[in-house]
Amino acid sequence: MREALLFQKIDDSKEVLCQLCNHYCKIKPESFGLCRVRMNRDGILYSLTYGKVDGLAIDPIEKKPFFNFKPGTNILSFGTPGCNFKCENCQNNFLSQSIKFKPESLILRQIVPPEEILEVAKKYKVDGLSYTYSEPTIFFEYARDVIIRMKNDPETKDYVHLFVSNGYFSKETFEIIKSEKLLDAINIDLKFFDESHYLSITGGHLKYVLENIEKVFESGIHLEVINLVIPGENDTEESFKSIAKFIISISPEIPLHFNRFYPQYKMSYKPPTSLNSLKIAREIALAEGLHYVYIGNTTLPDVENTYCPKCNFLLVERQNYFTRTHYNKGRKKAVCPKCNTEVNIII
Numbered sequence: 001m002r003e004a005l006l007f008q009k010i011d012d013s014k015e016v017l018c019q020l021c022n023h024y025c026k027i028k029p030e031s032f033g034l035c036r037v038r039m040n041r042d043g044i045l046y047s048l049t050y051g052k053v054d055g056l057a058i059d060p061i062e063k064k065p066f067f068n069f070k071p072g073t074n075i076l077s078f079g080t081p082g083c084n085f086k087c088e089n090c091q092n093n094f095l096s097q098s099i100k101f102k103p104e105s106l107i108l109r110q111i112v113p114p115e116e117i118l119e120v121a122k123k124y125k126v127d128g129l130s131y132t133y134s135e136p137t138i139f140f141e142y143a144r145d146v147i148i149r150m151k152n153d154p155e156t157k158d159y160v161h162l163f164v165s166n167g168y169f170s171k172e173t174f175e176i177i178k179s180e181k182l183l184d185a186i187n188i189d190l191k192f193f194d195e196s197h198y199l200s201i202t203g204g205h206l207k208y209v210l211e212n213i214e215k216v217f218e219s220g221i222h223l224e225v226i227n228l229v230i231p232g233e234n235d236t237e238e239s240f241k242s243i244a245k246f247i248i249s250i251s252p253e254i255p256l257h258f259n260r261f262y263p264q265y266k267m268s269y270k271p272p273t274s275l276n277s278l279k280i281a282r283e284i285a286l287a288e289g290l291h292y293v294y295i296g297n298t299t300l301p302d303v304e305n306t307y308c309p310k311c312n313f314l315l316v317e318r319q320n321y322f323t324r325t326h327y328n329k330g331r332k333k334a335v336c337p338k339c340n341t342e343v344n345i346i347i
């Protein structure tokens with residue numbers, strides 16, 4: 001257990017307010033927050049997941065997915081148990097949800113110190129780390145310690161750090177991310193574009209996720225957005241259009257991924273998303289004016305490639321996580337070799 005970074009005592013009582021995510025749970029002594037991995041012990045809030053690493057693996061960055069950030073690089077990925085959402089379609093439910101029934105069992109699990117993560121990253125010569133599989137906000141103290149440890153080592157100081165997030169982190173958490181320059185890129189899962197749906201399926205409110213998408217873009221941290229298209233839940237043209245319009249209102253440069261749903265968890269009874277729905281989603285988002293729209297979790301041809309938004313030159317070819325780049329390198333971003341335009345691909 002580690003003392004939490006962001007919490008306040010409520011008045012003179014031993015009740016505490018967790019400030020890590022937008023649920024802002026008020027937690028009584030010897031009780032847990034909504035994520036069930038933060039516990040109030042005698043007026044102090046503790047993280048039960050500090051260093052309780054799960055799913056350590058090396059993946060292509062495209063698998064996260066990040067398509068416009070360091071294409072073709074290898075990333076060390078991991079998560080910890082628990083989540084602040086309860087998504088009925090969660091593909092990692094064994095990691096995110098099952099611990100909620102017995103959170104005390106976490107106390108007995110072994111801690112992997114940040115130094116060990118650093119050694120693994122060095123050994124396998126990865127390009128960076130992805131905090132993923134479950135919501136990284138709920139293991140923020142650990143992710144932060146790993147990042148700080150790596151930034152202080154001459155060999156790993158330039159590694160990139162990526163959050164794959166549901167976008168429900170609090171303003172206090174995001175202030176730390178910004179002021180300490182912890183992250184290079186964030187992928188936010190925009191699950192639905194309807195408040196009542198958001199609340200009933202995830203337990204969170206849409207407005208906080210929309211606000212955070214805007215905040216991340218304004219901060220200059222590289223941002224990509226993903227929308228898992230679920231049959232009968234969010235596969236309408238209206239939903240595709242609303243998402244595209246919202247993202248364009250911030251910037252047409254933000255990459256958008258429409259991913260195919262496969263039956264999972266409490267939505268095991270549903271069929272996979274029809275390929276036609278995904279093609280329609282992409283066509284709508286491109287017609288609205290977004291520059292980079294991808295389809296994921298399929299073998300459809302030509303829906304994972306990146307083209308120059310100005311002259312349509314093929315900049316990055318992708319198939320089954322195999323990546324071939326055709327751009328020139330600018331100072332920080334890729335440059336189209338045909339029309340010489342600098343494009344939003346961080347190299």
Ligand code: SF4
Nearest residue numbers: 018021024025033035
């Ligand atoms: S991280 Fe979020 S869900 Fe968990 S205790 Fe804190 S406010 Fe509640």
